[in-house]
Structure formats: structure tokens, C-alpha cells
Amino acid sequence: MVKVALLGCGTVGSGVFRLLESNRDLIAARCGEIISVVRVLERDTARAARLGIGPEMLAADFAEILADDDIQVVVELIGGIEPARTFVLQAMERGKHVVTANKDLIAVHGRELFDTAEACGVDFGFEASVGGGIPVIYPLKHSLAGNRIKEVIGIVNGTTNYILTRMTREGSEFSHALREAQELGYAEADPSADVEGYDAARKIAILASIAFNSRVTLDQVYVEGITGLSPLDIVYGRDLGYVVKLLAIAQDIEGQLQVRVHPAFIPQAHPLAAVEDVYNAVFITGDAVGEVMFYGRGAGQMPTASAVVGDLMEIARGIHRGASGATTCTCFEQREMMPVDRLASKFYIRMLVKDRPGVLAAIAGVFGSHQVSIATVLQKTSGEEFAQLVLVTHYVAESDLRDALAVLDGMSIVADICCVVRVEGERR
Amino acid sequence: MVKVALLGCGTVGSGVFRLLESNRDLIAARCGEIISVVRVLERDTARAARLGIGPEMLAADFAEILADDDIQVVVELIGGIEPARTFVLQAMERGKHVVTANKDLIAVHGRELFDTAEACGVDFGFEASVGGGIPVIYPLKHSLAGNRIKEVIGIVNGTTNYILTRMTREGSEFSHALREAQELGYAEADPSADVEGYDAARKIAILASIAFNSRVTLDQVYVEGITGLSPLDIVYGRDLGYVVKLLAIAQDIEGQLQVRVHPAFIPQAHPLAAVEDVYNAVFITGDAVGEVMFYGRGAGQMPTASAVVGDLMEIARGIHRGASGATTCTCFEQREMMPVDRLASKFYIRMLVKDRPGVLAAIAGVFGSHQVSIATVLQKTSGEEFAQLVLVTHYVAESDLRDALAVLDGMSIVADICCVVRVEGERR
Structure with missing residues (x-):
């Protein structure tokens, strides 16, 4: 049996608890171990009671869970940075494996968490942090x-x-x-x-x-x-x-x-x-x-619980086979980041322009002089003073486009640059 | 280093060889071991030569690979049942891990292969047997x-x-x-x-x-x-x-x-x-x-190679961590099969029928008397002797539908039951 402490039984936490209960035998058959929640950290005792979690299962504080050497895995579903970060690090340092759905924590403190997991020889699962139940x-x-x-x-x-x-x-x-x-x-x-x-x-x-x-x-x-x-x-x-x-x-x-x-x-x-x-x-x-x-x-109680339980089962398999602690930080390279203005993209641009002859030529001229090549033009003439002008560019440098738009924005024939949207997913 | 023997360097085999070469360092960094093809079984020496596989790497026969205790993994890409089955079983019995893309082999001899892998304590990867490169x-x-x-x-x-x-x-x-x-x-x-x-x-x-x-x-x-x-x-x-x-x-x-x-x-x-x-x-x-x-x-040289190499890297990770041999047959249940005629489905049916009054009523009557309820009717009147009649049923038992169609097939107003297609993927 693999003994688990659950930190938080809000939406996802109660989903995890229920899934481990409802599919208990199937889960045990598939990973070789019964996975059992033995301790829960949750202030809202009524919420815990609704899941059938009695006072005897509730921990007074995290220290109690930390001190319990029977607990092999901590599932962090509190969310946010603190106290989640401290709890996760302390659990790892006590040799407990950790599963989390906490994207905030990983996106900000990922390196610290992976390094600690590796140093402590524990597993660290976070599939639920991206895409809910989707295995990615x-x-x-x-x-x-x-x-x-x-x-x-x-x-x-x-x-x-x-x-x-x-x-x-x-x-x-x-x-x-x-x-x-x-x-x-x-x-x-x-x-x-x-x-x-x-x-x-x-x-x-x-x-x-x-x-x-x-x-x-x-x-x-x-x-x-x-x-x-x-x-x-x-x-x-x-x-x-x-x-x-x-x-x-x-x-x-x-x-x-x-x-x-x-x-x-x-x-x-x-x-x-x-x-x-x-x-x-x-x-x-x-x-x-x-x-x-x-x-x-990509979200929701049971899909996210599915991902958390998948990670728990992977840890249980490791424990069963005596092969735990395989976490390593996979960021062994240090790649430079390219700023977005160096990117070449296609752009959709919608502008409100004066509806009179010569306007399109003037606008096209500004784009042209900034190396912004236009692929498509839709002009919705209105018979009124202003018309909607929609353009799609070829691939252009983002910085060139911004320069062109800055010039256009200052021109009297352009009432408003309403919307600029990148075009993605086309074969180049 | 993990030493691999490649059985067959046809389309997929040469893809695997090339991928292991081109991404060699990245693969090693990700799984902790250099994965190196040290022996190839391929009769077509010209084909092998085109990949840069010289005669010194070619095995005279499978026995030579089997006898080489340095070879930890055998990648079977010959296809078909024999000799692939024998080679895979013999490799396992010699304690070699196996990766295959061979769906024929698994769909027919799956149990024997898994039981052997488990008994011999070796890993057995077959991701490439379904869906090419798609992880499924x-x-x-x-x-x-x-x-x-x-x-x-x-x-x-x-x-x-x-x-x-x-x-x-x-x-x-x-x-x-x-x-x-x-x-x-x-x-x-x-x-x-x-x-x-x-x-x-x-x-x-x-x-x-x-x-x-x-x-x-x-x-x-x-x-x-x-x-x-x-x-x-x-x-x-x-x-x-x-x-x-x-x-x-x-x-x-x-x-x-x-x-x-x-x-x-x-x-x-x-x-x-x-x-x-x-x-x-x-x-x-x-x-x-x-x-x-x-x-x-779902197919193709490099997508399939991607799946084979993914399996190989999983085995290399196991070897690196001293945690190999986790294969178990996951078929721990024995479920009964439901015959297709017990299934309830929606059906699309296209018939060629006499184009005259009363025909639809007669056909609908036959369906009705066999508990086949009709959801939609499209009748393409032609002005000619025969018309296309297209029907979609509600959910009906397949056996009821077959009985109804057998009766209709014998009626003079029905020239032909041209096509019957199930409708799937609708919410019931």
C-alpha cells in the first residue's frame, strides 16, 4: 500500500479523493499497489466531512504530515505560491514524493523544485499543471x-x-x-x-x-x-x-x-x-x-484528478519496483530567448480610415516604406465619413510593423487602428 | 552506452538508424545513455551500405546477435509473424529487451510475448505498432x-x-x-x-x-x-x-x-x-x-521511427537506473466479448426502390414490424422506374435490422439494398 497525504480538498482535491475510492481496485491492479489517502490537510471540516473524511483523518497542520514517516507521497492541491512552495520543498526534504497540479508554482519556481526533488531522490509529478486531464x-x-x-x-x-x-x-x-x-x-x-x-x-x-x-x-x-x-x-x-x-x-x-x-x-x-x-x-x-x-x-474536477492519479500511479509503480526517485531537472540546456519584435509574422490589421480617394494608396505607401508587404485588402466602404479597412500582411518583422503602425497612427486619414492580430499555423 | 541490434533496415529500420544518429547527443542527454546500433540483420547489403552500415556491422544470422551478450536490446522491424516471433522470443529468453513495430505479431501472439517478457524480466516496447508516431x-x-x-x-x-x-x-x-x-x-x-x-x-x-x-x-x-x-x-x-x-x-x-x-x-x-x-x-x-x-x-518512416526510439529511450532509462524488466502482461481480466448483432446502433441505409405510390409505406411497415424505428427519410424521386431511398434509423438492435433487411431484399419493390453504414459518435 502506498500512503498519501492530500493537501487541500477543494474541487480537484475532492476529485482525486473520489477517483482513488471509486477505481481503487482497478488502480491497484494496474500499478501493483493500493493507493490510499491516509491524511488530509483541509481547514473546512464540513467540506471534508461531505467526502466521508472524518476528523481522525484530518491533520492539525502540515508539520503533522511531515513528521509521519508512513506517508510516502504528498499531493499538493492548495494552489498559489505560498504555503504550497514551502510544503512541497519540506515534503521532498523529508523524502516524500510529490504530485501537484500547481502551474503557478512550477512556472515560477520550477528549477528550485526539480533540483530539490533530484537532490532528495524523490519523484515529482506535475502532469495536471498543464492541460488538465490531457496527457501532454x-x-x-x-x-x-x-x-x-x-x-x-x-x-x-x-x-x-x-x-x-x-x-x-x-x-x-x-x-x-x-x-x-x-x-x-x-x-x-x-x-x-x-x-x-x-x-x-x-x-x-x-x-x-x-x-x-x-x-x-x-x-x-x-x-x-x-x-x-x-x-x-x-x-x-x-x-x-x-x-x-x-x-x-x-x-x-x-x-x-x-x-x-x-x-x-x-x-x-x-x-x-x-x-x-x-x-x-x-x-x-x-x-x-x-x-x-x-x-x-483542459480543466475541471475529474479530468484534473485523472492527471493527478496518473502521476500517483507512476510513483506507486516506482515504489512497487523499488525504483523510485527518477526525477531529474530536464533543463540541461540554456537557450537564449528571442524577443517578440525580432519575430516574423503575418498580421491581420483592422483600421478605421477616412473614406475618400487616395487613402488606401497613402496607407499602402506607409507600409511599403517600412518593408511591410500587404497580401490581402478588404475595404468596407460605408458611404459615411469613415470606412473599415482590413489588411493581411505577408511575413514581416514585428518591429517593422510596429514602426509602420506608429506612423499611421499619427496620420489624419487614420481614425483608429482598431485591432492587430497575428496569423499563425499556415505553411510558409 | 546501450547496445542495440536492429533486425531489418527497410523503411522503418533505416528511419530508426538515422534518427539515433541525427539526434544522438540529445537522446543521450535525455535518457542518460548513448543508444548505439552495434549490429544489423539485413540481407540486402546494398541497402545497409546506403545507410553507412558496413559489412563489419552486419550479422551473418540471428544466432550471432543472440550469442552476443553485449547486445542489450533487439529492435525487431522485420514484420510479419515468422521469423519475427521466434527472434523476439529467443531474444527475450537471452535476457535482451525488445522493441517492435509489429502489429501483426502483437495482435495474434500478444499473450505469449508478454508472458515471456515478464518471465524473462525484460522490457518490451511496442508503441509503434499502433498509430505510428502518435503516443497512444x-x-x-x-x-x-x-x-x-x-x-x-x-x-x-x-x-x-x-x-x-x-x-x-x-x-x-x-x-x-x-x-x-x-x-x-x-x-x-x-x-x-x-x-x-x-x-x-x-x-x-x-x-x-x-x-x-x-x-x-x-x-x-x-x-x-x-x-x-x-x-x-x-x-x-x-x-x-x-x-x-x-x-x-x-x-x-x-x-x-x-x-x-x-x-x-x-x-x-x-x-x-x-x-x-x-x-x-x-x-x-x-x-x-x-x-x-x-x-x-499514423504511419511513415520517421513518425514510426519516433515511436521506436521513444521505446528504446525508456529501456535505456531503465538500464541507466538499474530498474529494467518492468513488463507485465496488463491483461489481468478476462472480459466476455459481445457479438456485433447484440449491439444497438443507428444505421444509414440506401436502397434502390420502385418509384410509385405506397412503396415508402410498405418499406416503413417492414421496418416497423421488426422494431426498427426510422428517424430520417430522404427520397430522391427520379421520374424513372426506380428511386434512391435513404433512411436513418434510431438506435436499433443490429439483429432486428438484419432481419428487416432480409425481408426487404426479397420484395419486388426493392431493386437493391445498396449500402448500410452505421452512425457513430452521436450523444445518445
């Missing part, structure tokens, strides 16, 4: 290990994918779709971590670190959220053959790493275009395997 | 291990998926699309194993055995190929909101297993509907994780 960290580290990874593109935030799906299907405004997501429990009361892209940024920092064997932290990720998108852009995008998604992208560009989160148009036929609602997917390109994609529910 | 066996056994699996639905044959994609996009006849696939090297000169569904049947037998922990062999899989489909059915299916795919399905139906391969209509919005050309995907439903899908290239 494990396959990337194992099944795809023979590949030099070129690119990881993820839809890794269910809240924003739900909002964008609503906006696309029903033409709703962002604020309306957000409210709907909040009512359904898909978005928090304070949705900023999701809609500003920081949740996705944490996840792509973790995936990039694994894919490229080089530590990428949250502050190295360029981040743009989805709050600036309007249903109008989604409609124009559709006319151009695109679907909008909040993408988390990590690329190896001639040895440098470029990691970013931003809304992007992708071709309607791209496998990621069909990933809708709260579903997540991670699309990986490797030099041997080509393109592979992992798809599923 | 490993995630199913590890990441998703906490789930009771309810269903596995795969598009696991690239040749037929390519043919069906052509037929759907261009309205080509089967024979034309097959010829195109042959010209592109996607189909063999004798395409029967692919188009009759037997390749997919082998793969779903393997996946079902893992997902349900109960051995499923090829002869237990109900198989229908795609040769009976016409472009007309694809067009009618599209009008009804469906896409046609050759599906390999394994289900847990109240404790019994139902495993089958047949063409099926799936809703256009189903994630599998977007899997086109030679791409493969495996869609898995677990009780905790919900729906997950793995997508990628």
Missing part, C-alpha cells in the same frame, strides 16, 4: 523523447476558448461572452489571469521548458490577452478563412526560443481550429514525428 | 491509468483515411481514389489488408487489450472494409450532417467488450471528423478524464 507532459518527456521539438502550439486556457467560441458562433461581444462564462462557472469573478493570457503563459512556460530542455519562466513569455477582440474581427477573419484562438506558442527559431501568448487567426482547416468550448489541445511538431496533437478537457 | 499506448497505460476506460474510437489506418478523404473532397469512386493512393505510395499493390479493415482490426485489438486489461485478439474483432462505399453515400451523408470514416471501435458495454472495425458516419462537428488524409487519431473516453484525443501521422 508525460508523452512529451517519454514517447516523443527521440525528437528535436520545433514548435509547441497550445490552446491551453479553457475559459478564453469558451469565450472566443461564443463570440465566433453567436457574434457576441467579449463582455457578454465573459458574463456567460462566469455564469456557467467557466470563468472566475476576477477573470484577468485567464483573459489577459497569464494562465496560458504559465502553461506554455512549463511546456517550453520540457520541450526544449531549457528553463523558460513566466516573465520570459510575451503575453497579450483577448480583451481587445471584437466580433467584427472574428467575422472579417472568417471571410479570410480564419478562426480566432488564444494561442500559447513556443518555437525553436534557429536555436533561440520564442515563447508567447496572444490571440491569433489560424486557417479553418488547422486541427486546432476545431478545438472549441472549454476543450484544450496541444499541437507539437517534432523533427521525426511531424505533427501530433493532444486534445481533451 | 504509453499515455493509455500511464497518464490515463486512473480511468476506467469506456470507449476507444480510432482512425488507425492512414490508407483508408486517405481514400475516404479523396472520395469526400472530389467525389471520386473508391477504385479511382485507391489508384491515387497507390501512386502516392500510401497503399500497397495488394491493398486488401488496409481496405478490408484487417490492419485497423489488428490495431484496435491491441488498444482494446490495453484499455480494458483483457486480451482481445484479431479473430474477436468484427470487420467490415470500405470497398462497398460509393461517392453517392458520402454525398447523402453530408446532406445529413455526417462525414464517413473507417472507425476501429472498442467499447465496454455493461462489462462486456464489443470490438469492431467498419465504415461509419460521424457528425461533422466530432473531433474525429477533422482527421483527414493519411492522419490518424485515437479518441478515448474515460470515466474521469472524459474525452481525449491523440492525433498525428
